[in-house]
Amino acid sequence: MKHEPAEIFRLHYKAPPTIARFMQSPALYRGLMGPVGSGKSSGCCLELMARAFxxxxxxxxxxxxxxxxxxxxxxxxxDTTVRTWLSWFPEEAFGPFSLTDLRHGVRLARANGERIELDVLFRALDRPRDVKKLLSLDLTGAWINEAREMPLGIVEALGDRVERYPAARDGGSAWAGVIMDTNPPDSDHWWYRLAEETRPEGWAFFRQPGGLLEHGGVFAPNPRAENLEHLPPDFYPRRQAGKTPAHVRVYYCAQYGFVQDGLPVYPEFSDARHVARTDLAPVAGLPLCVGLDFGLTPAAVIGQRLTTGRWQFLDELVSRDMGMVRFAGLLGELLRNHYGDHKTEIWGDPAGMARAQTDERTPFDILRACGLPARPAPSNDPLLRREAVAAALARDIDGLPGLLLSPRCATLRKGMAGAWHYRRLQVAGEARFVDTPDKNSFSHVCEAAQYLMLGAGEGRRLLTPDQPDRPRQGRSVNAARG
Incomplete structure (x- = not known):
């Protein structure tokens, strides 16, 4: 049935200050970050429609x-994006919305005889075939809602598809671009890197004030918060009750950060207690221990046991889609350039003893060929591996933590803080979790730390009765390890 647009539809929108600057930017890629309730999604909806007009x-x-x-x-x-769009541009005034292909065909007639024809295509990443089709379309522009959940590759690919519609014979594109909105991501996210560090040409990022401000661990309303006139009274203070400080900082204060999801593998870990304020340096005269995890995402952790029995993790090497030959070369270079004066013991995942089908070499063979004489860790028992690290985290020696991380161990730090976790099961009632930790980008470096501790004797220490009359260093690690 042909759509007959409403004769008059008045839409009133006053952009908050940050969103107004966001709308005025000519950058090809524009990002808008702010707390929940700050009007980001509404601003992006209005921006697309304004550009169509x-x-x-x-x-x-x-x-x-x-x-x-x-x-x-x-x-x-x-549930979220389409509802927001239709709340601003209802079907009875702007044209029918197709639930079959999630498409809104906006058809409007203007008083001067001109017409607006806007096709809005709603797509998600959990249907790869739809993403493939989307990235072959000719578009005017695109909006990525909650961009922190999108790979950078999708964002960049969309930039190559805009400014392709309409054709020059139909007027061409007066505007083209990719707009994005998001709650704050973590500080190792591509958004942070582009917005705060590299700041490439053609990209513009806008950050709204938080709804709350933090002073000495206490959160208070921010008088500069935006969109408050469209929110219930005390919107942010009432919602912070019962939330963790990390949740409040990210979602209400609009700070970069990580919010734990699932059950952490290491609830013993405390960022304030187990992470040094400055980079740690190796202690002269003491050997280094290196733990390795293999596969297509090999990772390494470099640590050192002090004479008091305390552990310090000095450095990490984390890769992605990298072969073992290249990784071994990078690890050897790191050890030579930064830790060349120290004797090194290297321990790896025992599964690395399996030979490859291509050349029948194991990861340990490759490491030895690169001058890195690695050995398999004495066990691959998941429980023993976890406990070897957890025991050091829980240990207290002279009032100091038994394990301290250098800030250089950024991925390991986040993994131990909860990014490596047991996934919650989608069941009703009491919270339940899977039996094994999720494999993700943090699991490899965390498992490398486990192999380090097992190889250095922490596993045997757990299985050996404590002898209080022995020297402290002897009690901190089993001296009889092989």
Whole structure:
């Protein structure tokens, strides 16, 4: 049935200060970050529609645009993004929305005889075939909702698809771009790297004030918070009750950070207690221990046991989609350049004893060929591996933690803080979790730390009765290890 647009539809929108600057930016890639409730999604909806109205009309007087809207899953796309869009642009005034292909065909007639034809395509990443089709489309612009959940590759690929519609014969693109909104990601996210560190040309990032401010661990309302006139009274103070400080900082204060999901593998870990304020240096005269995890994402952790029995993790080497030959070369270079004066013991995942089908070499063979005489850790028991690290975290020696991380161990730090976790099961009632930790980008370096501790004797220490009359160093690690 042909859609007959409403004769008059008045839409009133006043952009908060940060969103107003975001809308005025000419950058090809624009990012908007802020706390929950700050109006980010609404601002992006209005920005797409405003750009459609500003398109150059074709010879027939039609201003044409084709926009893509992305979210990480279809459930969130339908429940959140589509609802926000239709709340601003209802079907009875702007045209029918197709639930079959999640497409809104906006068709509007203007008083001067011109027409607006805007096709908005809603897509999610959990249907790879749809993403593949999307990245072959000719678009005017795109909006990525909650961009922290999107790979940078998708963002960059969308930038190559915009400014392709309409064709020059139909007026061409008066505007093209990729806009993004998000709650704050972690400090190792691509958003942080681009917005705070590299700041590439053609990218512009805008950060809204938080709804709360933190003073000495106490959170208070921020008088500079935006969009408060459209929120219930005391929106942020009432919602912070019962939330962890990490949750409040990310979602209400708009600070970069990590919010724990699932059950952490190391609840014994405390960032304030187990992470040094400055980079740790190796102690002269003491050997280094290196733990390795293999596979296509090999990782290494470099540590040292002090004479008091305390452990310090000095450094890490984390890779992605890297072969063992290249990784061994990088590890050897790191050890030579930064720790060349120290004797080194290297321990790896015992599964690395299996030979490859291509050349029948094991990861340990490759390491030895690169001058790194590594040995398999004495056990691959998951419980023993976890406890070897957990015991050091729980240990207290002279009022100091039994394990201290250097800030250089950024990935390991985040993994131990909860990024490596047991996934919650989707069941009703009491919270339940899977039996084994999730394999993710943090699991490899965390397991490398486990092999380090097992190889250095911490596993045997757990299985050996304590002898209080022995010297402290003897009690801190089993001196009889092989």
């Amino acid at each position: 500003a398109q150059t009309p074709g010879p027939d007087g039609v201003r044409r645009s084709r926009m893509a809207v992305l979210r990480n899953t279809y459930r969130e796309l339908k």
